[in-house]
Amino acid sequence: MKASSHSLLPRALRIFWSLLAMAMLCAAGPAHALRIKEVAAVQGVRSNQLTGYGLVVGLDGTGDQTTQMPYTTQSMQNYLQNMGITLPAGATSQLQLKNVAAVIVTAQLPAFAQPGQMIDVNVSSMGNAKSLKGGMLMVTPLRGADGEIYALAQGNLVVGGAGASSGGSKVQINHLSAGRIPQGAQVERSVPTPLHEGDSITLGLNASDFQTARRVADAINTRMGAGRATALDGRTVQVQAPTAPGARVNFIAELEELPLESMTPSAKVVINARTGSVVLNQAVTLGPCAVAHGNLSIVISSRPVISQPNPLSQGQTVVSQQSDIQINQEPGNIIQVPPSAQLTDVVRALNALGATPQDLLAILQAIKAAGALNAELEVI
Structure with missing residues (x-):
């Protein structure tokens, strides 16, 4: 077993340098006038979110397990009653709807959408269905935040994946419990837009x-x-x-379409602590500072030690673990970072540190705390 802190990530470092080089080239190129x-x-002028609850039918035995998802059975029973089919007493509990799945349907109603126009919908399983591939969404009313129905969705799902399972083994490509229906909903009501109100x-x-x-x-x-x-x-x-x-x-x-004068954005460094991504804009500058950074790795290895009793001693075999711990710390040289007034100089100074993206997160925060990073630091 190995637990390492600040381990070298050469591939991630190459990707980071490539991204910074791309940013440097973009900053060095001609400025594009914004509109x-x-x-x-x-x-x-905005879109509106729509949502609804529906049923997907026609699945190949990959639907909800109705014993654990009672609302799927209840929804199907309500649908059959609306169609004039009444199940006998006690028959509801015996339904095995392996080809049916309860889903949540979402869509965006664009601004100025008129009745009769078609919009795309997303369908996501809300139960324990294994796959929605090959299913068809039954007519589902889509409601807005005010509770009114603005569209009706129906159609065959497009699921970008595949999977198979047998004998406890399973192979799956992409996500199978969500899909999309292009042009799958028809707008039934428009949303008034206050575009022509006032002067x-x-x-x-x-x-x-x-x-x-x-x-x-x-x-x-x-x-x-x-x-x-x-x-x-x-x-x-x-x-x-x-x-x-x-x-x-x-x-x-x-x-x-009116063009704007060239604008200099506020200096900002955006850090994604989950992925280790660091993005700098062209207004970021560095003041003179010195940085010392080293790598620390801790390696913990364990191996079983078996103690066998002597023959005819009526003893028992004892198994124990012997652990070895090694701590390696690479020397961290103090590197002087010169003042940098342009993004190219900032990239060159950060590359000289030779740090991985994860290390760079801590270094940038320390430089900001020291007052040498002239930019807003945002961690997402």
Whole structure:
């Protein structure tokens, strides 16, 4: 048995260096002018989440075990009663619905969706069904947050996987308890969108930033007239718009295509502590500092030791464990990190440390605590 801390991960380190090199090339390339549609969206124009409970039938014996999932049996009984079929007393408990599975159906109702249009749906098992492959979803009402029905879903599932089991052995590729039905739901009711209400529209920025809000307002006022747009805060910009429906749509179409001046994002380093990913944007800079980092590995090995009794001694064989513990610590040299004003210099300085991505998480946090990392550190 081996437990190691800060072990060398050459392959992960190569991947990390490659990602940083890609970021360096992107930063060194020509700046691409952003459009308003890439940093903001019209408030009120949004999709809505729909969900519903349904049954998938036609499975090849891979459905729910009804003895453990009573709601599957109850749902099928209710469906049969709606079809005019009444089961005799006591027959419900004897149903063996191996080809039926209870599922949760979800979908997104796009903005401006009208009755009769088709949308995609996702189907996920909520019981102990082994596989939904080959099944068909029965008619399932999809409801919104207000409890009203906005779409009806039905169709054959597409499951991107395969599996087989026999004699206690099992082979499975991908996930079999969830699938998708392309164009599997028909919209029955539209959601009103307040696009044409009032004499103005509000742009909501994707990220809160006062500088971005000011530049969006300036770009609109420069192109469409002074006083047309006002930055209310770091997240919203109010724009005076025509009241006629056709003119307002044309106005928004032109508004979204307006270019913005080159913007420098706030310096940020994003760390994913679960995967060891580190992402830096082009505004990150480093101050002068010195870093010492070494690798520590602990190896614990155990082997059985058997003690045999002498012949005719009526003793018992005794088995014990003998453990050996070894601690190896590699020397950590102090490396001077020079001040870095560009992303290329930051990448070069971090590469000089020779640390793995997992080690880099701790190093960056320590550099930030020392005041040498001029960026916001976000751990996700």
